[in-house]
Amino acid sequence: MASTTPQSSLSFPRETFAKLSPHPYLLAHLQPTSATSKPTRANGRSPKQFRQPHVNNGSLTHAEGSAVVRIGDTTVVCGIRGEILLASNVAGYRVDKSSVAPSTRPGYNEAKELDLLVPNIELATGCSPAFLPGQPPSTLAQSLSTRIYSLLHSSGLIDGEDLRIWYQPPDLSDQDKMDEDDSDAIEPEVKAFWTLYIDILFISLDGNPFDAAWAAVVSALRDVRLAKAYWDADREMILCEDTLSESKKLQLNGLPIAVTMLVFRAKEQEQGRDKKHWILVDPDTFEEGLCDESVTIVVDCGSKKTKILGLSKAGGTIVGKDEMRDLVDLAEQRWSQLSQLLSR
Amino acid sequence: MTDRRRINGPSGGTLAPVYSKYITKDASTQIQRPVRSRAPNVLRKMFLKTGVTPSASGSAYLELEASKSTNTNTPGLASLSTSGLKLTCTVHGPRPLPKSAPFSPHIILSTHVKYAPFATRKRRGYLRDSSERDLGVHLETALRGVIIGDRWPKSGVEVIITILEGEEDQWWGDDRGRGHVTAGEWGMMSVLSGCITVASAAIADAGIDCVDVVSGGVAAVVKGQGKNASVLVLDPVPSEHEEILAAAIVAYLPGRDEITDLWVKGDIGNKELRSSSYEELADNAVQAALGSHRVLVAALKETADMKLGRS
Numbered sequence: 266m267a268s269t270t271p272q273s274s275l276s277f278p279r280e281t282f283a284k285l286s287p288h289p290y291l292l293a294h295l296q297p298t299s300a301t302s303k304p305t306r307a308n309g310r311s312p313k314q315f316r317q318p319h320v321n322n323g324s325l326t327h328a329e330g331s332a333v334v335r336i337g338d339t340t341v342v343c344g345i346r347g348e349i350l351l352a353s354n355v356a357g358y359r360v361d362k363s364s365v366a367p368s369t370r371p372g373y374n375e376a377k378e379l380d381l382l383v384p385n386i387e388l389a390t391g392c393s394p395a396f397l398p399g400q401p402p403s404t405l406a407q408s409l410s411t412r413i414y415s416l417l418h419s420s421g422l423i424d425g426e427d428l429r430i431w432y433q434p435p436d437l438s439d440q441d442k443m444d445e446d447d448s449d450a451i452e453p454e455v456k457a458f459w460t461l462y463i464d465i466l467f468i469s470l471d472g473n474p475f476d477a478a479w480a481a482v483v484s485a486l487r488d489v490r491l492a493k494a495y496w497d498a499d500r501e502m503i504l505c506e507d508t509l510s511e512s513k514k515l516q517l518n519g520l521p522i523a524v525t526m527l528v529f530r531a532k533e534q535e536q537g538r539d540k541k542h543w544i545l546v547d548p549d550t551f552e553e554g555l556c557d558e559s560v561t562i563v564v565d566c567g568s569k570k571t572k573i574l575g576l577s578k579a580g581g582t583i584v585g586k587d588e589m590r591d592l593v594d595l596a597e598q599r600w601s602q603l604s605q606l607l608s609r
Numbered sequence: 610m611t612d613r614r615r616i617n618g619p620s621g622g623t624l625a626p627v628y629s630k631y632i633t634k635d636a637s638t639q640i641q642r643p644v645r646s647r648a649p650n651v652l653r654k655m656f657l658k659t660g661v662t663p664s665a666s667g668s669a670y671l672e673l674e675a676s677k678s679t680n681t682n683t684p685g686l687a688s689l690s691t692s693g694l695k696l697t698c699t700v701h702g703p704r705p706l707p708k709s710a711p712f713s714p715h716i717i718l719s720t721h722v723k724y725a726p727f728a729t730r731k732r733r734g735y736l737r738d739s740s741e742r743d744l745g746v747h748l749e750t751a752l753r754g755v756i757i758g759d760r761w762p763k764s765g766v767e768v769i770i771t772i773l774e775g776e777e778d779q780w781w782g783d784d785r786g787r788g789h790v791t792a793g794e795w796g797m798m799s800v801l802s803g804c805i806t807v808a809s810a811a812i813a814d815a816g817i818d819c820v821d822v823v824s825g826g827v828a829a830v831v832k833g834q835g836k837n838a839s840v841l842v843l844d845p846v847p848s849e850h851e852e853i854l855a856a857a858i859v860a861y862l863p864g865r866d867e868i869t870d871l872w873v874k875g876d877i878g879n880k881e882l883r884s885s886s887y888e889e890l891a892d893n894a895v896q897a898a899l900g901s902h903r904v905l906v907a908a909l910k911e912t913a914d915m916k917l918g919r920s
Contacts, residue, residue, distance in 0.1 A: 326675065326692035326774060328727040338663045342773060344727030347626065354621030383618040385735065390723070391699030391769030393664045398721045398769055402614045410616050460623045464726040466771065468697055469662040492626060505626040550664070 283307065288555055292531060295543050308549055315547040315599055318480065320606040322488040329461075330489030330515075334481040337549065338471035340392075343481035345489050346462045349430070349503050352455055355379055375425040375458075377418045384413045384463040386478060392467035393550070409474055413465070413482060416563060420521050420574045422486065423461075427515050430457040430503060432496035456496040457503050461489070472549035475561060479523040484607050489515045519565040521574045522603050524596040528558035528583045542583050546595055557581045560589070562596040567604070571597055615735055625732065642780050643676045643691055645842070645849040650893075652844040652900045653693075657807070657908040659814040667700035667815025669908075671807040673776075673799075676846045691848045694799060695774035698807040700815040702766035710765075715758030716817075717765040720749040722804060728775045740794065744801055751805045751825070751860035751870035757818045766817060768808050776800050780848035795829070795847040798858045801872070802827045805860045806901045813909050821864040824905050826898025829856035830875070830885055841885045843897040857890045861898035868895070 283290045295304045295312065305311055316337035325331035328344035335341075352358050358379075376382050388406040389398040396403050402410075417423070433453040463485070465478050493511040497504045506512075527548045531541035545552055548559075558581025563574040573593065578584060584592065611617050647653070654674045662668035675693035703716055710717075722744040724733040737745075752768065776796035802825030809823045829845035832838070832852040839854055847853060855875025859868050868891075877887045885893075 325695075325727055327730055331727070340661070342725070344725065346727050346732055348618075348623035348732070349626055350619045350621060350623045355619065356621065380617070380619045383616055385615050385726075387725075387735075390697070390771045391665060391668075391701060391721075391767070392662060394701050394704075397701065397767060398723065407614055414616055460618055462618065462726065462732065466725055466773070468771070469664060469668075471664055492628070494626065497629075500632075502627065503624075504629045504632075507628045507630055 283551070287551065291529065291552065291555055295529070296531075304543070306545060307551060312543050312545050313595060315602065318603055318606055320480070320484050320609075322484060322609075328485075329491060330485045330487070332481045332484035332488060334477055334484060336473065336477045336480070336547070338469055339473060339477045340468040341474075341477045341481040342466045342468055343478070343485040344464050344466075345485050346464075347459045347489070347491050348462060349494065350379065350381065350458045350460045351503070352457055374418060376423060376428060379458060381425075381428050381458055381460045382414070382417050382423065382463065383460065384410055384417060384465065384482065386410045386413065386465045386467070386474075388467050388470065388474075390466050390468065393470040396470070405474070409478060412475060413463075413478060416479065416521075416523075416575055417463075417482070420519070420563070420565075422483070422517050422519070422521065424516050424518065427491070427513075428459040428461075429455050430459065430494045430496065432456040432498075434498075457494070459491055459494070461486075470550070472551075472553050473525050473547055476523045476525050476547065479521075479563075480603060480607065483517075483520065483522070486515055486517055487607065491515070519567050519572070520600075520604050520608060521563050521565045521572075522596075522600045522607075523561055523563045523575070524599045525559060525561045526592055526595065527552060527556035528560070528581055529556050530558075530581075530583065540583065544588075544592065544595070546599070558583055560584055560592055562593060564593065564596045564600050566597055566600045612735065642851070643846075643849050645676070645846065649840060649842040650896070652897060653846070655806075655901060655904045657810055657904050659810050659908060659912045661697060662699045665699035665701055665811075665815075666703075667811045667813070667817070669698050669807045669810035669814060671696045671698075671803050671810070673803065676849055691777055691780070691846070692774045694772075694776050694803050696770055696772055696800075696803050696807045698768065698770045698804070698811040700766060700768050700808075700811045700817070702815070703761040703764040703817065704766075706763055706765045712763065714762050716756060716761040718749060718753055718756060718758070719765065719767050720745045720752065720808075721767065721769045722748060722772065723770070724772045724775055728772045730777060740797060744797065744804060747801050747870055747872060748804050748808060751823060752808060752812070754867070754869040755809070755819045755821065755823045755862065756812065757820060760818055766815075768811065770804050770808060772800060772804075776803075776846070777848050795845070795853050795856055798827045798829075798856045798872070798874075799844070799846070801825065802858050802897075802901070805870070806905055810905055810908055814912060821862040821867075822902065822905055822909065823860050823862050823869060824898045824902040825858060825860050826894045826896065826901055827856060827858045828890055828893035828897055830854040830877070830890060839885065841889065841893055843893055843900070855890060857887075857894040859891060859894040859898055861895050861902070863899060863902050 319335040321333040329347045330345040386409045388396040492505040494505045527545045529543045560578045565572045656672040659669045661670045673694040776799040778796040805825030831850040833840040855877045857873040860870035
């Protein structure tokens with residue numbers, strides 16, 4: 266009897282504890298028994314500590330722009346390919362005069378109307394056991410694609426002018442110059458548009474897919490170099506020049522960065538009004554499974570004033586007006602860290 | 610029919626950019642084909658690393674260097690230069706089969722090879738096409754004989770390969786509609802060889818018992834210059850050769866001197882061109898496989914050292 270030690274039969278290794286009862290496991294980390302030790306998460310970070318990002322640009326040959334972004338164990342590859350959409354292939358697009366083109370109308374988002382930005386997220390690359398190939402895109406992949414799509418358009422990151430391919434018809438009426446006022450000079454017309462296919466592949470997934478995917482998209486867009494394209498009137502097609510000096514980079518408006526945070530509650534079930542909670546920034550997969558409430562803030566602190574380009578909060582009621590202010594401050598911190606890497 | 614689960618582009622359809630150098634034929638804009646600077650029996654440099662995907666049981670990344678153009682008149686934009694080979698592989702399992710699956714006394718291996726949309730000069734679709742499925746079948750054949758399947762009854766393992774950058778089937782300059790363009794998808798051979806090597810590394814990383822580590826190798830008979838009507842080369846880069854007559858890829862187990870997959874295509878033993886025999890071609894492919902085997906073993910040793918050093 267004395268040989269059996271009850272303690273050894275009741276204690277598990279850490280991994281087993283984490284698997285069997287994940288919520289108390291994380292709670293035990295965040296509520297240290299001694300007053301001297303600081304609360305840390307199960308992954309060793311403090312609650313408000315982000316993972317170190319790594320960014321690498323231009324490693325793909327066949328893409329006009331590309332980026333590899335690694336945040337902790339989440340790795341994303343984003344490749345952008347430009348293809349050409351002829352204005353004549355757009356139903357109902359008037360090409361005859363630039364002054365009456367739809368783009369002159371106020372509030373007209375050409376890139377959105379013509380679907381010039383095509384972001385798609387692929388999770389079924391074996392990046393995580395939860396998403397295996399062979400099935401149609403998972404709900405998460407579809408919702409991420411849609412969020413990237415809407416953020417690309419709502420943030421106004423890309424200037425529609427960068428995607429237009431103009432053509433100046435030659436002035437053939439030069440020889441017989443009849444009228445002197447020359448009022449109707451031939452206006453340039455838009456012959457085609459660049460369409461950007463933005464494909465985002467997850468190589469490895471350990472939580473926080475949206476932040477990593479968005480960082481990869483922004484970084485790849487900054488890397489995009491579109492060839493000089495022109496309308497060849499003889500061949501009646503768009504041709505491109507492959508010289509580097511004539512190609513141009515996209516002019517992006519600002520540098521938005523998405524920051525996701527989770528709210529971890531001490532009580533697993535909703536019991537009473539217990540408000541004991543922790544904010545966990547840049548969550549990993551383990552933490553994502555334990556928290557209901559998440560906040561994603563898209564900020565751009567490039568100019569003097571911080572711009573909030575997107576704010577979405579789902580589940581739970583902990584974060585209110587005051588807490589949200591703190592979260593925006595956290596997002597600003599992350600912006601200053603990540604923007605240095607992205608704006609290189 | 611549009612794919613409603615993905616974001617589709619403009620309904621009118623888009624065209625890949627056409628570069629003026631593709632269609633003009635005057636000498637000033639002529640770009641030279643990249644030239645093979647290696648000796649016929651030298652392989653390209655290979656980078657192999659395991660453990661790129663921590664959430665998977667095993668994973669590996671393989672990269673073959675891109676062939677560098679020797680002439681100064683290189684295309685300015687990166688999208689026009691020739692690419693190397695970049696592959697990632699993840700292994701999930703062994704894990705129990707779903708309850709609905711019938712009993713299996715050995716492990717069920719399923720392979721999945723997919724090109725990324727930006728992997729090749731022509732943009733790839735999101736759904737697997739027939740060539741990708743064919744690669745998957747070849748890969749499965751190559752791996753099935755290596756894994757000791759009896760040790761995991763009623764389980765399954767999935768090998769998933771994503772091709773981030775694929776080998777080209779021919780030099781892009783040959784697309785201009787002149788000359789003899791063979792229909793052969795020669796790039797697929799190198800891709801398959803890389804798939805076998807990278808999958809082998811990932812399976813070893815996952816700790817799945819194997820009889821040996823399998824590695825892939827390619828050899829080809831290419832049209833030579835002068836009196837040498839044909840030359841045998843290891844690890845061919847299709848864009849460096851005007852015409853590839855035949856190519857062979859093997860999945861080879863050096864420890865047992867066994868071949869688990871062999872795929873030869875092309876015109877072998879052509880008398881007029883004094884081309885090499887089928888045996889020579891296969892033997893040389895085995896030599897190439899031995900070369901990649903050395904890299905594979907070195908990479909796995911590095912992984913083992915790291916794993917043992919850590920724990």
